[in-house]
Amino acid sequence: MNIKKQAEQGIITDNIYAAAKKECLDAEFIRKGICDGSIVIPCNKNRKIEKVCAIGQGTSTKINANIGASPYHSNPEEELQKLEAAVKYGADAVMDLSLGPEQIKIRREVIAHSPVPVGTVPIYQTGFELSSSGRNIEDMTINDFFNTIRNQAEEGVDFMTIHSGVTREVLAKMENQGRALDVVSRGGSFLISWMRRNGKESPLYEYYDEILDILAEYDVTISLGDGLRPGSTVDATDRAQISELIVLGELTERAWAKGVQAVIEGPGHVPLNQVAENMQLQKSICSGAPFYILGPLVTDIASGYDHIAGAIGGAVAAINGADFLCYLTPAEHLKLPTVNDVIDGVIASKIAAHAADLVKNVPGAWERERAMAKARKTLDWEKQIELSVNPDKARAYRQESEIGEDNVCTMCGEFCAIKRLQN
């Protein structure tokens, strides 16, 4: 039986126990959240996850790292290094967004090696396979898509992004209104091409119930993709985005009715004063389902530093209801990230998540701040390094300064304020 259906019957599964224990929360609290849809635990009947995590209301802020090859750069070994780095620096989940000739091989390796939940965007596989066989995404039949998701679910994927909210009506809203940057979602662009070519409703919306049936069979969580997310702050919170969100709200309740756990994906590029509003809107429109956001980026001009623009948006989003932050790396908008970019992205998201967890009073968050204050007060450098978000970098910085065994740092030297007032 699915985790959601079991929770509805009052059963606390092993995954619920594990997720609750990890966060010092009451298992019953998590069970109730899964019942009412405000919490999900991504999982798959065919896979045991080593590091289970609960995402949603009342839990700590979780982060996801996107990895995966592209048609222009594919190296399975490198993707496993990215997985390892992402998990080492604190990613709670990863998505393998591979698209290209090695996509199946890479996904299998990622699933085999990942201690955390693994997500995918199945339409990438469908699109690539059609393209490789001389057809196009516009030729996709719903069976092509069913085959992909069944195949991926069978292999153990824990959550899948499916853009069923990109409907003809939502597309018409966008066309009618006009945008500075139209569509930036790959999945969204596939479906829009399909609808324009075929003049019909999107099969991912038409056959949504059947999609849910397959997901339910494997207990896979649906991540309702936002194909029309704004790709520029200029387009943020527009009629197209909110129209799609309304459809996602309806699709959430249909997922729940079939015992499928659901999270909602969100923007994108959003000016800082619209971030809180976007979070609150999602919660009310989607009946409290967890919100999984990309950034949001609070400006378009941070290419090379989108991890920073995303951390600003992510922190503010998380204190206003966002539950799950998808990282952005410095490579966003420029190229496929390297292992180092993955590390920078994970760390920036962890900082945003922790800053929010202080506000949310998540168990353990303030203890860590207090421990750092104590380590600084006592000039205990080893402890400061250990408590920092990336001890490797903190240690390297201190060593580079050639301070040796001195108990101050090269910023103030003997004029250190803390040292002066220590006695």
Next chain:
Amino acid sequence: MNIKKQAEQGIITDNIYAAAKKECLDAEFIRKGICDGSIVIPCNKNRKIEKVCAIGQGTSTKINANIGASPYHSNPEEELQKLEAAVKYGADAVMDLSLGPEQIKIRREVIAHSPVPVGTVPIYQTGFELSSSGRNIEDMTINDFFNTIRNQAEEGVDFMTIHSGVTREVLAKMENQGRALDVVSRGGSFLISWMRRNGKESPLYEYYDEILDILAEYDVTISLGDGLRPGSTVDATDRAQISELIVLGELTERAWAKGVQAVIEGPGHVPLNQVAENMQLQKSICSGAPFYILGPLVTDIASGYDHIAGAIGGAVAAINGADFLCYLTPAEHLKLPTVNDVIDGVIASKIAAHAADLVKNVPGAWERERAMAKARKTLDWEKQIELSVNPDKARAYRQESEIGEDNVCTMCGEFCAIKRLQN
């Protein structure tokens, strides 16, 4: 006559014209802001600033980069490289915080080479000179301090941090309350040592009027330092911090009465949900004087990445009233920053400032976002690079991807959403 006194007589000085023109603002608006104290233009009668800037209500968010040597690491050449990098990447002002044997030499070089306003913390010089002559900061007389500020003003320093708000009463509030991390301000620790040793009121408070007279003589702006700023999120917005802020509010009005422009320095380490409140409190307590903040850091654990934790706090602060963001570099809490750390710090602050300027609807801010959206829509990579916050890094990332002349990137390759829907 001082800029503030001239403004009060209805005179629009050259500096006011230059600052207004730079921002496409009305010069009369800036003049009025200088009259009521809500805007400052740091300057010095003995120096002509190439890139004048107005800081405060209704202007764009400004950023400051701290440079300067320390007793443990001193290299005048390197400090000039930091100055050049800071200005290149967009710092509106710099502070030379040099403390050590070469402090005077470095300051003179920085003033000679800086196209932007230069600030200092004069008590560092006084403290170092006392220490070098076998005495201690506790032996400081007010004449030692007068000599330093007169000397620095004579040389052309445009704004000076002076911690006159660290009084015996404020110190008693801190001692009475207890803190996780006491005092982290160097200047603050000097004055507390002095008061404890001498059992008297701080001379910087006792002789505040005389200090103002010297600043007024050279038209130097006072930056009222926050010696008791919280050095840990645990201590944020405590009685000690707010007691000092109240004194700073009183000192602001006394500065204005003598025709001295004033900005207020602010925290420090502040949890994200207290940032807005801190900004609003400063504005009401300090009669609308510009707020010059360090970060704020929204967590203590980001050593190695404090530029990111500071950008989160800075962006939220700036949309809630902060006018002037002092950058933090990745080296904060660990060592004296290198040139590369300075660049990372400036860029992170620029992202925060620009994100806020979108919300504040600063002239030109949205034009840049719209231009970026257009460059992305047309896959115009050269334009995207040019519009990004650091074109050097954006270009390097694109080149490293070995994409050549292709008009997509290695993230999606031919499956680029924008390309797919371009026609």
